[in-house]
Amino acid sequence: MELTNIGTIKELFAKHGFSFTKSLGQNFLINPTVCPKIAEMGGCKKGAAAIEIGTGVGVLTKELALRCDKVIAVEIDEGLKPILSETLADFDNVEIVFADVMKTDLHALIAEKLQGYDEILVCANLPYYITSPVIMRLLEEKLPISAVTVMVQKEAADRLCAKVGARDCGAITVAVNYYSTPKMLFRVNRGSFMPAPNVDSAVIRLDISRTPKYTPKDEKLFFEIVHAAFAQRRKQLINPVASALKIEKAVLAEILTECKIKATARPEELKMEDFVALSDRLSEK
Ligand code: SAM
Numbered sequence: 001m002e003l004t005n006i007g008t009i010k011e012l013f014a015k016h017g018f019s020f021t022k023s024l025g026q027n028f029l030i031n032p033t034v035c036p037k038i039a040e041m042g043g044c045k046k047g048a049a050a051i052e053i054g055t056g057v058g059v060l061t062k063e064l065a066l067r068c069d070k071v072i073a074v075e076i077d078e079g080l081k082p083i084l085s086e087t088l089a090d091f092d093n094v095e096i097v098f099a100d101v102m103k104t105d106l107h108a109l110i111a112e113k114l115q116g117y118d119e120i121l122v123c124a125n126l127p128y129y130i131t132s133p134v135i136m137r138l139l140e141e142k143l144p145i146s147a148v149t150v151m152v153q154k155e156a157a158d159r160l161c162a163k164v165g166a167r168d169c170g171a172i173t174v175a176v177n178y179y180s181t182p183k184m185l186f187r188v189n190r191g192s193f194m195p196a197p198n199v200d201s202a203v204i205r206l207d208i209s210r211t212p213k214y215t216p217k218d219e220k221l222f223f224e225i226v227h228a229a230f231a232q233r234r235k236q237l238i239n240p241v242a243s244a245l246k247i248e249k250a251v252l253a254e255i256l257t258e259c260k261i262k263a264t265a266r267p268e269e270l271k272m273e274d275f276v277a278l279s280d281r282l283s284e285k
Contacts, residue, residue, distance in 0.1 A: 003059040003087060004032040006194060012057060016082045020195065024077055025127030028056040031192035034151075038123055038203055039063040041185050042149030047118035051110075051145070053101045053134060054127050055080065058087040064123055065091040072113050074101045101134060106143055120144060125151040128197070132172055135160070139179040139208070148206040149185070157184060157202035165271040171230035175223070177272055178214055180206040214276050222279040229267035229275075237267045245282065255281050 002008055009028065013019065020026045029035060038060060044050055044067035052073040055061045057080070064071045071094045075084075078098050088094050095113065097104065114120055122145055126134055131152045138148050152160070161184045162168035164177050176182050185203040190196045216222035228244035229237040242252045253263040259277040261270060270278075 001087060002032075003057050003062065004030045004035075006030055009057060009194065012083050012086070016079075016086075018079050018083060021077065021079075023129070025054070025129050026056065026077070027128075027193040027195060027197050029059050029125060029192060030194045031188065034188055034192055034203075035060040035063040037186065038125070038149055038151065039067050041203070041205060042123040043119075043121050043147055044068045044123065049114045049117040049120050051106075051114075051120065051122045053122070053124040055084060055096060056125070058084050060123065060125055061088060061094055061096075062091065065094045068121070069093060069117060070114065071095070072097060072109065074099055074104055074109075076100045102130060102137070106137070106141060110144060119146045121146060122148040122150070124149075128153050128156075131156050135206075136172070136175060139175065139206070146208055148180070148208070149203065151188060151201050151203045153197075154187065154200040154202045157204050160206075161204055165269060165274075167268055169268050170233060171226050174226045174230075174272065174275060176206060178212075178222075180208045181213075182206050214272055216276045216279045216283075218279060218283040221283050222275060225279050225282065226267075226275055229270070233267060235266060236264050237270070238263055238265075247282075 044064055046069060048068045049070040050064040050068045052061055052064060052071060055073045055075040061071060061073050073094065073096045075096055075098055081098065084096055110120060122138060158168050159170050159173060160176050161182045162173045164174055183205045185205055188201045188203065190200050224244060225241055228240045231240045238249060238252055242249045256263045259281050261274050261278060
């Protein structure tokens with residue numbers, strides 16, 4: 001069954017009485033070249049297991065199942081159940097968990113269903129309304145996964161893959177670089193989806209660091225500073241950081257200078273090492 005064929009999708013929808021729910025970010029892929037590329041570039045191979053978030057009609061699920069030993073997919077919309085029973089009938093290595101990924105205990109899911117595989121990969125065409133929270137959960141929870149390969153809106157991809165210390169950088173860029181090495185893979189135009197969204201997309205890959213690349217003395221404080229600094233991205237960081245940490249601006253100015261950071265610096269001018277140095281110095285206070 002050709003799951004990127006518009007006629008096939010419409011037939012499946014009519015047969016099972018399914019219609020799109022826009023609020024769930026249901027833009028399904030209809031470009032046949034994209035899913036095999038996500039699976040290949042996401043590192044899918046024998047011995048590995050994949051976790052997918054959001055199956056749609058199973059177009060990417062199938063490509064993951066063809067390459068990996070096991071696929072666990074989390075899908076919120078139970079209306080897709082009869083469609084998936086039909087489209088994935090030939091695959092006995094796929095299990096679909098009908099649940100909200102944001103409310104799913106991923107550590108428990110992995111412990112229960114994905115023991116003994118060489119590696120665990122996450123591959124998905126993410127629902128856009130939860131792109132950042134999903135990515136942050138996958139990173140912050142320190143799951144035993146080796147890479148996250150996801151389609152996101154182009155603008156989000158640019159932010160996630162920006163250089164820390166460059167104009168496109170945001171708090172999430174720092175977080176992503178803290179836990180992983182991000183890479184822009186390829187762009188996907190809006191016409192590759194049904195229904196077509198208003199913006200283009202891109203596929204990115206985050207290779208999760210096995211050993212931490214950065215080790216601030218106080219990780220919580222490090223992220224508190226990063227979030228405060230980027231609350232007003234184009235403004236000097238001194239005001240929001242002094243206010244969030246409840247310290248005198250003049251004291252912070254001295255500390256910034258000690259850390260070789262200009263007191264007038266904007267957050268987008270700092271490198272990872274600068275945030276670590278600032279956080280370590282402030283942890284001594
Ligand atoms: N993988 C399919 C594809 O590429 O055509 C579907 C991708 S579509 C962009 C996003 C999918 O995520 C939809 O199937 C939607 O129902 C599902 N979804 C939305 N919110 C979700 C959530 N909180 N938890 C799990 N799945 C969700």
